[in-house]
Amino acid sequence: MIVVFDQERQSWRPVTEVDWEHEQVAIYVWRSVRQSGDTKTSKSRRSLRIPMRCVLTLKSLMEEQARLHGPEKLSERRVFGTRNGTAMTAENVRRDFRLAIKNAEGIDRGQWTPRELRHSFVSLLSAHDVPIEHISRLVGHTNTVVTETVYRKQIRPVMQEGATVMDKIFPLGPEP
Template structure:
C-alpha cells in the first residue's frame, strides 16, 4: 500500500477489484469515527489525479461528492429552493426541468459541467423553443447551480457564463374581431365559463386576475350612500356594478404591479353574466354540501376550489371550436381582444393603459402593438356600445 502526501493530507493508493482505490484521511468526525475521502480509477496515475483534484476542492470549500450530478442539483433546487412560490409556479418549473434540463444534462457530474455543454444544449433547444421559453429553461439551470454554489457543492456557475440564444419564432398573441367575439360569446353561453369569458373580454383583466376575483370585490353603486358596496352585502338589484382588481393568482395574492390595482366599472353584459353566474354557483354550493370549499371565489370548480389554468385553457378551446374559429386560441387573448376593440372604437391609448393596469402607455404600445389602431370613451361605456344591443338583435 503506497503512501503519498497531497497538499497537507496523507493519502494511500491500493489495488482493489480491477483497478485502484485512493483514500485520504480527514481525521475524525463529531461522532468519533474516522473520515476518509475515496477515489477510484483503472491506474494509480488516474487515482492520484483524482485525489489531487479532491484536495483542491476541499481547500476551496467544495463538499460535494464527485458523483453529484446536474440532475441532483436541479432536484435539490426544486425541493428546497422554491419555498413560498405558488403551486402553479413550482409545477411549471418542474415540468421545464424534467422536459428540457434533466434529459440532456442530468447525467453530467456537476463539477464536470462546462460552459460548452450549456452552449450546445441551448443551441439545440433554440431550434424548437421560443426565446421566452428558452430563457426560462436556462434560468432553471442557473438557479439550480446557484443554490449548489451556496451549499459548497460546486465552485462556479458555468451556466451564468453563457448567453441565452434567440429561439424559434413563438406563437404570437392575436385578437378576436368583433364578429369573432360575438361568436365566442354565443358559444360560451351554455358553458360554466361564460361569465369568465364575458368579464375577460369586456374588462381586459388578466387571466390570473380573473381566477383570483372574489365576490367581496364585486361591488354595486348605492346612490343614497354615494359609494360602492360588495354584492355579498347589497345583492344584484342595482344598476351599476364594478370589480376591484386588487388580487392575482400568485404568491401573496398581489397584483402584478401597484398600477394593476384598479377598479373597473362593468358593462351591462358583464353585470348580467355575473348575476346569472352567482345564482348558478349558489346551486352548485347547495349540491356539493359539505364537500364545498368556500374560498369566496367568483370563478371556481364545482366544489369551490380555485380553477386550474390548464383546465381553463381546455374549456376555452372547446368554446372557440364551437364558435367556428378553431382551437388555437388562449384565454389571455380575450385581453388582447379587449384592447383591439377599444382601439377600433377610438378609445385613447392612455385610457386603455389605465384599464388594463399598465404603468404607462409604453408597455401597452409594446405588448399590444398589433391590437392598437391609430386613434383610440371609457371601458364600460364602449363595451355597452359594442355589445349592448346583442340580446336585442338576437331576439329580432
C-alpha cells in the same frame, strides 16, 4: 370581488352583501395569482366597472349556482370555481376556455388562449377611438408603450388619419 355602488350609503359594497339591482357594478382587481398574492405593479391594482351585458350574465350565473348548490351564503361561494368549489388554476381556465371555443367558427383552437381576450379588448377599444392613455390605465400598464407595441393589434389601418384630415382640408370639388 364584485361590488355595486350603493347610492344610499354613497359607497361601493360587495354584491353578496346587497343585491344586483344597482346601476354601477365593478370588479376589484387588487390581488393576483402570484406567489405573494400582490399584483405585478401598483398600477395593476384597480377597480373596473363591468359592462351591463356582463352584469346580467354574472347575475344569471350566480342565480343558477344558487339553484344548483342550495342557498349557502353567497359570500362563501366563488363566482368562477371548480366543480367542487375550489379556486380555479391556470390550467382549469385554459381547459374551460378551449371547451368554450371548441365549436366557434373561424377560431383556431390552437392559436387562442385566455390571454388573447386581453389583446382583443385593447384592440377593440383602440378601434373605437378610446385614447391609448385610457386603455393603458384599464389594463394596468404604467404607460402606453407596452399597450401600443404589444397589445394593440389594429383592426383597421392606423395610417389613415393624415389622409382623412387632408381630405377635410382640401375637399374634392368639381373639376375645372
